[in-house]
Amino acid sequence: MRLEQLLSTRGLVQQTPNAYEIRDRARLVSPQPIKLFYGETYDEKGDTIDSIKYYLFVAELADALREEGFKVDPVILVADIAACRNVTIELHNRYMVLGNDRVRFVEQVNEVYGTDLRVVRMSEYIDSSWFVQKREEIMQICEADSILMECIEKTVPESKVDIERKNGFLYSFDEIATIIDLDVKVGPPREDLYDTIARLIAEKIVTNGIRSLFLTPTFPLGMNWAYFFANEGIEEHGITAYKAGSKQLHRHRVIIGRSNPDYIKQLITDSFISIDSSLPNPVLDVGIISEMARKRLEHDPSPIILADDFYSGKITPDELKDTVGENVEKYVLLKF
Amino acid sequence: MADEERRKELEQIANEQHDVKRSARVKELAYYPEKIKEFGAKPTERFVRYHPNPSRLMRMGITFAHKDLESIADAMASNKPWAVVSGLNPSGSLHFGHKQVFDDLLWLQEQGADIYIPITNDETYVVGKAQSLAESRRIAYELVIPSIIAMGFKPEKTHIFVDSDYPDIYNIAMDVSKYLNLNRILGVFGFGKDEEGENPGTIFYRGGVQLAQILLPQYEEFGGPKPTLVSVGIDQYPYILLARDVARRKDFVNPSAIFTKFALGLDGKGKMTSSRPESAIFLTDDIKTAEKKLKTAYTGGGVIASFQKEHGGVPEICPVYTIRTYHFEEDNGVAEDCSSGRALCGSCKKDGIAQVLAYLEDHQAKLPEARKRINEYLLNTQVRSILR
Numbered sequence: 262m263r264l265e266q267l268l269s270t271r272g273l274v275q276q277t278p279n280a281y282e283i284r285d286r287a288r289l290v291s292p293q294p295i296k297l298f299y300g301e302t303y304d305e306k307g308d309t310i311d312s313i314k315y316y317l318f319v320a321e322l323a324d325a326l327r328e329e330g331f332k333v334d335p336v337i338l339v340a341d342i343a344a345c346r347n348v349t350i351e352l353h354n355r356y357m358v359l360g361n362d363r364v365r366f367v368e369q370v371n372e373v374y375g376t377d378l379r380v381v382r383m384s385e386y387i388d389s390s391w392f393v394q395k396r397e398e399i400m401q402i403c404e405a406d407s408i409l410m411e412c413i414e415k416t417v418p419e420s421k422v423d424i425e426r427k428n429g430f431l432y433s434f435d436e437i438a439t440i441i442d443l444d445v446k447v448g449p450p451r452e453d454l455y456d457t458i459a460r461l462i463a464e465k466i467v468t469n470g471i472r473s474l475f476l477t478p479t480f481p482l483g484m485n486w487a488y489f490f491a492n493e494g495i496e497e498h499g500i501t502a503y504k505a506g507s508k509q510l511h512r513h514r515v516i517i518g519r520s521n522p523d524y525i526k527q528l529i530t531d532s533f534i535s536i537d538s539s540l541p542n543p544v545l546d547v548g549i550i551s552e553m554a555r556k557r558l559e560h561d562p563s564p565i566i567l568a569d570d571f572y573s574g575k576i577t578p579d580e581l582k583d584t585v586g587e588n589v590e591k592y593v594l595l596k597f
Numbered sequence: 598m599a600d601e602e603r604r605k606e607l608e609q610i611a612n613e614q615h616d617v618k619r620s621a622r623v624k625e626l627a628y629y630p631e632k633i634k635e636f637g638a639k640p641t642e643r644f645v646r647y648h649p650n651p652s653r654l655m656r657m658g659i660t661f662a663h664k665d666l667e668s669i670a671d672a673m674a675s676n677k678p679w680a681v682v683s684g685l686n687p688s689g690s691l692h693f694g695h696k697q698v699f700d701d702l703l704w705l706q707e708q709g710a711d712i713y714i715p716i717t718n719d720e721t722y723v724v725g726k727a728q729s730l731a732e733s734r735r736i737a738y739e740l741v742i743p744s745i746i747a748m749g750f751k752p753e754k755t756h757i758f759v760d761s762d763y764p765d766i767y768n769i770a771m772d773v774s775k776y777l778n779l780n781r782i783l784g785v786f787g788f789g790k791d792e793e794g795e796n797p798g799t800i801f802y803r804g805g806v807q808l809a810q811i812l813l814p815q816y817e818e819f820g821g822p823k824p825t826l827v828s829v830g831i832d833q834y835p836y837i838l839l840a841r842d843v844a845r846r847k848d849f850v851n852p853s854a855i856f857t858k859f860a861l862g863l864d865g866k867g868k869m870t871s872s873r874p875e876s877a878i879f880l881t882d883d884i885k886t887a888e889k890k891l892k893t894a895y896t897g898g899g900v901i902a903s904f905q906k907e908h909g910g911v912p913e914i915c916p917v918y919t920i921r922t923y924h925f926e927e928d929n930g931v932a933e934d935c936s937s938g939r940a941l942c943g944s945c946k947k948d949g950i951a952q953v954l955a956y957l958e959d960h961q962a963k964l965p966e967a968r969k970r971i972n973e974y975l976l977n978t979q980v981r982s983i984l985r
Contacts, residue, residue, distance in 0.1 A: 485674040485675065486647045486648060486649060486670070486674055487647070487667070487670035487671045487673065487674035487675070488671075488674075489647055490643060490644055490646075490647040490648070490666075490667065490670050491667035491670060491671065493643070533647075535647075537646065540646060540647070
């Protein structure tokens with residue numbers, strides 16, 4: 262798929278630098294490869310189809326740039342250290358093991374869909390001297406700048422600000438040090454805050470600054486219109502893509518290797534969808550992921566037009582649900 | 598010369614009136630957003646975006662705000678039991694101001710609600726709007742209830758009661774009143790300096806009976822606690838707060854509310870009300886009376902056609918415009934035609950009159966049959982649970 266086509270995929274890409282900016286960055290860092298990055302944590306509830314959305318997108322972006330002759334380094338970060346931060350000490354070891362599972366999952370995706378994503382674990386570099394040094398440098402810059410420190414505070418939920426302040430906001434600085442020298446960072450829109458701070462700091466240490474590319478938010482399946490009506494703000498933020506248990510909604514997610522296809526079809530049938538493109542459309546989202554999967558399996562380079570077809574009325578809501586139910590089973594669930 | 602002077606005089610009057618009407622529009626447009634802010638209610642736009650088939654009044658922003666509609670939406674979407682309460686005071690026949698509320702109730706019934714309609718003839722009497730309880734009962738049974746039935750409510754999901762003829766409501770009023778005290782009621786309703794002049798019946802009505810009506814569907818005999826929606830004008834928000842307070846203490850579901858804009862009076866002096874008969878089209882008005890009221894109605898237009906063509910009218914404060922759009926049609930450019938000066942009041946009134954008269958003819962033709970069916974709609978369930 263051509264870069265422009267990929268970046269303008271309706272229903273998949275929410276905000277992106279334009280193709281010229283990405284090419285400029287690739288030229289700027291040449292002969293080094295342009296670093297494309299997606300990072301995620303995880304939980305005990307399993308690997309979501311929504312993670313595959315990000316993996317396949319990073320892979321497609323890498324392929325599109327390679328076709329134009331650029332060197333590319335597509336990286337998936339499994340943030341095991343970050344995942345362990347929210348669990349008790351007793352669960353720490355279990356979560357590190359779950360990190361192994363997530364790494365294997367990305368490797369499986371590489372095998373099934375012929376992608377070449379490089380998997381990195383946060384634990385591999387977090388204590389390395391180069392990373393600690395980079396983090397120290399960032400901390401010093403922020404501590405000397407009250408506005409930046411205010412921004413850092415905002416990355417922490419209000420209830421945890423005091424604890425984090427005692428820890429010197431170490432976790433937030435780990436995140437920023439991880440992303441500060443990336444080229445293109447793919448993620449959900451809710452990561453905008455970290456990305457913005459990283460760009461502000463990058464200006465001070467004269468690095469290039471990351472380009473953020475946000476895919477559309479993730480929504481639960483099988484929920485009626487009343488659920489979406491009652492959850493104000495869900496349109497902007499959705500639920501956490503890579504954590505199946507986000508908001509305790511794991512029964513409303515497609516979990517690879519666990520979800521029964523018939524159950525998922527029923528969830529799809531029961532899902533709220535609207536022909537208003539500004540409203541959440543969880544079915545279309547799964548449909549686009551399945552379409553990305555199909556295209557890789559069938560080596561089909563054509564653009565993804567499922568959202569265009571749906572919102573222009575070429576496909577009715579019922580047809581969309583039927584198609585997506587079949588495709589998610591065939592091109593995703595049965596492949597694992 | 599005299600003609601020229603007369604023309605100038607008329608233009609001056611038109612200018613002055615136009616300024617007054619535009620000022621009124623500013624006030625009218627600001628009123629409801631201010632109330633939303635004041636009471637912490639939410640606009641209904643979000644509901645309209647998500648509901649598969651929202652009511653016309655919601656789409657048009659006439660039912661403009663809500664409190665806690667989320668719990669109702671959940672019941673609506675999941676086919677769980679829920680109820681709607683909307684009472685009215687039988688001081689005379691229903692008018693178009695009532696009709697707009699009942700239009701929304703019909704839609705709510707289509708969405709699955711059981712509709713409870715208390716006819717508050719006790720209030721009518723204690724506040725002095727009826728000479729006797731007997732008169733208020735006559736109005737309820739002869740004028741109000743048949744009109745409600747003629748609007749098309751389903752008997753199996755409609756529960757009408759006249760307060761004085763449904764004494765169980767007073768037992769419930771006693772039950773809920775023990776969760777309140779006089780200070781709280783006076784604080785909410787602000788009887789103020791005249792409170793000593795209020796009769797005890799009024800205070801019991803406001804602090805007991807009104808809340809009993811709102812909470813009635815949640816008593817055991819009606820299936821127990823359930824989401825309950827109250828359809829009221831925004832000025833009645835304090836009742837909702839009191840009812841929510843009592844509901845919490847009784848382990849009931851907190852009542853929700855939707856708020857509807859007031860219908861504008863045809864006399865241009867405020868809201869449509871039975872207390873100013875010329876302000877209202879009553880559903881029992883004969884055709885000639887209704888036509889005359891509309892022909893002579895205050896409008897948002899100018900006193901001379903040339904002025905209106907040039908400066909346009911002010912539809913937001915025009916009762917004819919609101920009757921047309923609240924009751925009969927989506928805006929479809931009516932406001933734009935008015936404010937741009939393309940349409941004048943004469944043609945607008947003509948369209949409005951045709952719509953109103955057609956409705957009245959149809960409605961009044963249904964009344965004889967409706968009168969025969971009153972018993973199908975009357976609530977007679979005895980509430981014994983609080984007496985055990």
